Amino acid sequence: MNLEPVPQLLVFGVFVGALYGVAAVGLALVFGVMRVLNVAHGELLMIGGYASFWLFTLWRVDPFVSLLATAPILFVMGLALNGGLFSHVVRLDEETKIKNSLLIGFGLALILQNLAIQLWTADERSVTAAYSGLGLQLFGIVFPYTRLGGLAAALLGIFALHVFLQRTYVGKSIRATAEDWEAAELAGVSVRSVYLITFALGSALAGVAGTLVSVGFTIAPSIGLTWTIKALVVVVLAGLGNVFGVFAAGVLLGVAEALSVLAIGPAYREVVGLALFLVVLLLRPQGLFGAR
Amino acid sequence: MRDGPILEVDGVDAHYGDLQALWGVSLRVDQGEVVALIGPNGAGKTTLLRAVAGLHHPSAGDIKLRGQRVETFPAHRIVTAGVVLVPEGRRLFGGMTVLENLEMGAFSHRARAERFETLRSALEIFPVLAERASQRAATLSGGQQQMLAVGRALMGLPELLLLDEPSLGLAPLVVENIFGVLREINERGVAVLLVEQNARMALELATRAYVLEQGRVVLHGSATELLEDERVQEAYLGYRGVAGVHL
Numbered sequence: 001m002n003l004e005p006v007p008q009l010l011v012f013g014v015f016v017g018a019l020y021g022v023a024a025v026g027l028a029l030v031f032g033v034m035r036v037l038n039v040a041h042g043e044l045l046m047i048g049g050y051a052s053f054w055l056f057t058l059w060r061v062d063p064f065v066s067l068l069a070t071a072p073i074l075f076v077m078g079l080a081l082n083g084g085l086f087s088h089v090v091r092l093d094e095e096t097k098i099k100n101s102l103l104i105g106f107g108l109a110l111i112l113q114n115l116a117i118q119l120w121t122a123d124e125r126s127v128t129a130a131y132s133g134l135g136l137q138l139f140g141i142v143f144p145y146t147r148l149g150g151l152a153a154a155l156l157g158i159f160a161l162h163v164f165l166q167r168t169y170v171g172k173s174i175r176a177t178a179e180d181w182e183a184a185e186l187a188g189v190s191v192r193s194v195y196l197i198t199f200a201l202g203s204a205l206a207g208v209a210g211t212l213v214s215v216g217f218t219i220a221p222s223i224g225l226t227w228t229i230k231a232l233v234v235v236v237l238a239g240l241g242n243v244f245g246v247f248a249a250g251v252l253l254g255v256a257e258a259l260s261v262l263a264i265g266p267a268y269r270e271v272v273g274l275a276l277f278l279v280v281l282l283l284r285p286q287g288l289f290g291a292r
Numbered sequence: 293m294r295d296g297p298i299l300e301v302d303g304v305d306a307h308y309g310d311l312q313a314l315w316g317v318s319l320r321v322d323q324g325e326v327v328a329l330i331g332p333n334g335a336g337k338t339t340l341l342r343a344v345a346g347l348h349h350p351s352a353g354d355i356k357l358r359g360q361r362v363e364t365f366p367a368h369r370i371v372t373a374g375v376v377l378v379p380e381g382r383r384l385f386g387g388m389t390v391l392e393n394l395e396m397g398a399f400s401h402r403a404r405a406e407r408f409e410t411l412r413s414a415l416e417i418f419p420v421l422a423e424r425a426s427q428r429a430a431t432l433s434g435g436q437q438q439m440l441a442v443g444r445a446l447m448g449l450p451e452l453l454l455l456d457e458p459s460l461g462l463a464p465l466v467v468e469n470i471f472g473v474l475r476e477i478n479e480r481g482v483a484v485l486l487v488e489q490n491a492r493m494a495l496e497l498a499t500r501a502y503v504l505e506q507g508r509v510v511l512h513g514s515a516t517e518l519l520e521d522e523r524v525q526e527a528y529l530g531y532r533g534v535a536g537v538h539l
Contacts, residue, residue, distance in 0.1 A: 169395070169404075172388070172395065172396060173396065173399060175387070175388060176385045176388065176396050179385045179387055179388070180383055180385065182347060182367070182379070183379065183383040183384070183385065184385075184396070185346075185347065185367035185371075186345060186347070186367055186368075186371065186376065186377050186379060186445075187371070187396045187399050187400075187444065187447075187448065188368050188371035188372060188397075188399040188400030188403065188448055189399050190366070190368045191368070192366070241387065
């Protein structure tokens with residue numbers, strides 16, 4: 001086997017993995033706090049990607065600058081979706097809640113996907129900034145600027161989320177609710193409001209991920225499910241309870257996929273994640289970085 | 293607002309699905325009082341506390357705090373109204389630090405403004421929590437966890453503290469300690485409604501008490517009266533006139 005491309009593959013694996021991490025952390029946050037698996041998370045990511053695409057196409061807004069708009073747009077959308085849909089299921093008993101939230105999620109995914117086709121056609125789109133295709137070259141390895149920017153934005157987002165959850169009063173109330181919502185209510189926390197903020201935050205993170213996908217990757221109305229599955233695999237790999245753990249698991253998946261291209265060929269790239277998913281579920285169901 | 297009841301429960305029914313857990317329960321807690329609620333397992337004591345705390349809405353009857361009806365309030369608004377429950381099994385945020393647990397207790401707007409002063413007095417009552425401030429709550433011993441649970445409740449500035457089995461699973465010496473603290477808290481003007489397995493200790497601390505059996509109040513009176521009452525002695529205080537043997 002020719003090992004020459006390994007360093008380059010590793011680097012690209014990290015770049016893609018950082019994106020997986022951001023895509024997954026929103027899903028993990030919503031699942032960890034509300035115990036709702038939002039299977040429309042990938043569609044929210046897709047909407048974030050389109051927001052970035054149109055901001056760039058219509059007004060030439062740099063995609064990294066447009067993060068300042070796409071995250072708030074998706075945050076507001078998350079507020080509406082929680083208020084209109086998901087807030088009605090969180091108080092149901094566990095089994096009904098799982099079933100109903102999955103149904104709502106799948107329905108929402110279908111609606112958003114078809115809405116996107118109606119509005120923006122099924123064409124694949126991508127943001128091509130002036131610096132797309134350019135990059136640094138170090139030791140024979142290429143570091144495209146778009147990917148470096150994506151990695152930086154991903155790290156910044158994850159770090160900001162970590163600080164928010166650890167240091168602010170609202171962030172602490174989100175962690176408390178994730179641990180025991182009744183005890184949080186008894187401490188004076190309005191769990192309803194916590195769920196609202198959490199869902200909106202998860203959506204905003206999907207918006208960030210979508211924006212980063214729109215640079216250097218492609219977006220189309222149909223990409224949602226792929227990203228939901230990627231995010232789900234990462235969440236299972238990581239386990240719940242740790243923002244950096246989710247990010248690290250994302251990077252791990254990205255690197256594993258990249259190296260698999262060399263080891264077993266690109267045809268099986270998608271299989272690697274699912275195989276990892278099964279192995280972790282069998283051997284360490286709490287996830288690599290999860291508690292208990 | 294010195295006199296008059298803080299809490300009035302009037303004719304409360306509660307259900308779990310088709311199962312009725314409380315049948316027309318009425319009770320009252322006055323300013324600065326300690327009221328004990330005793331009864332066998334499954335009598336509905338926890339359900340009653342949860343109903344008052346807003347975690348389980350009654351199917352009939354009303355619950356008043358300082359004369360205001362609150363039986364439909366969500367739990368966090370009961371906290372704002374000055375009533376805080378220390379739930380059975382403590383229910384700490386195990387992954388968060390001792391200090392963070394205390395901070396969370398002061399989340400309601402009313403308590404948040406004064407949280408630094410409240411924290412100081414809570415750490416005065418529980419000096420051990422100050423030593424462990426940055427430790428994760430799950431790593432504390434059972435007794436320390438119970439103290440943290442009470443400390444967290446105090447951070448909400450309660451006028452009425454609801455306690456569900458604070459002695460459960462703790463060593464006798466630790467239980468003595470907890471009850472000493474409850475007395476101290478009461479002396480600072482906080483009323484207490486106490487559900488307790490250890491009926492003797494509860495009645496010794498309380499001014500008045502209610503006996504709950506199968507979801508109904510079957511007996512109530514001053515704590516001294518109940519300590520003397522034969523039925524109470526036999527059922528809850530371990531007196532048993534078996535074959536002439538008196539303990």
